[in-house]
Amino acid sequence: MNKLIETIDLTKVYGEKETSVIALNSITTAFNENQFTAIMGPSGSGKSTLLHCLAGLDKVTSGSILINGIDLASLNDKELTKMRRDSFGFVFQAFNLIPTLTAEENITLPSSIAGRKPEDEWVEQVINAMDIGDRLGHRPNELSGGQQQRVAAARAMASKPEVIFADEPSGNLDSKASKELLVFMKSIVEDLNQTIVMVTHDPYAASYAQRVIMLKDGEIANDLDNPTQEEIVSQVTSLTEI
DSSP: OOEEEEEEEEEEEEEOGGOOOOEEEEEEEEEOOOOOOEEEEEETTSHHHHHHHHSSSOOSSSSEETTTTTEEGGGGGGHHHHHHHHHHHEEESSOOTTTTSSSHHHHHHHHHHHHHHHHHHHHHHHHHHHGGGTTTTTOGSSOHHHHHHHHHHHHHHHOOOOOEEEEEEETSSOOHHHHHHHHHHHHHHHOOOOOOOEEEEEEHHHTTTEEEEEETTTTTEEEEEOOOOOHHHHHHHHOOOO
């Protein structure tokens, strides 16, 4: 597998001097193309900070983040905005759908903003994978929570991003909708060659990933390959023990 994202001695510090807090401490790792990676860890371990830094939403204090060999720190604001728009997709706990637009209009919105015509064949593939073809004319308030999150995920994919960053994507969903979303996320990696980096606190959600990175105190405590839910629970328990 090719490395899509690489971090080298990635460090993020909030505050200064006596009040400083080290959120990430010299993290060196890589994320491969066509891989579903989950990032886990206790509260305050740095998992959301890592995701935000990888996605260019937060600046690092020191170290490097390379996207296809390009150092994010070398990009100006305009170049970084273009990379986020063209290469990244985002799925957050809040669906962030535009209430006055239909599901289909929400899905194609990023392409419209960028002034590009959506690739109809690709969008159709995404919509079929999401199983929302019969909901395209509905507005968000006419959709269930699970359907809204699938529309949000389809929107993230519609512009064919190189990587999707997901922050607790199943956090607001019931168990049925959560499973539907996670099955979909796994399928787009396996069937549509998508790359996903997901932050979650839920061992069940993480068990759908091919790789699980465990953080503690801003450092990588473990890096698991295709772990079972039981193995993930065991790791989480050991990290939270005093």
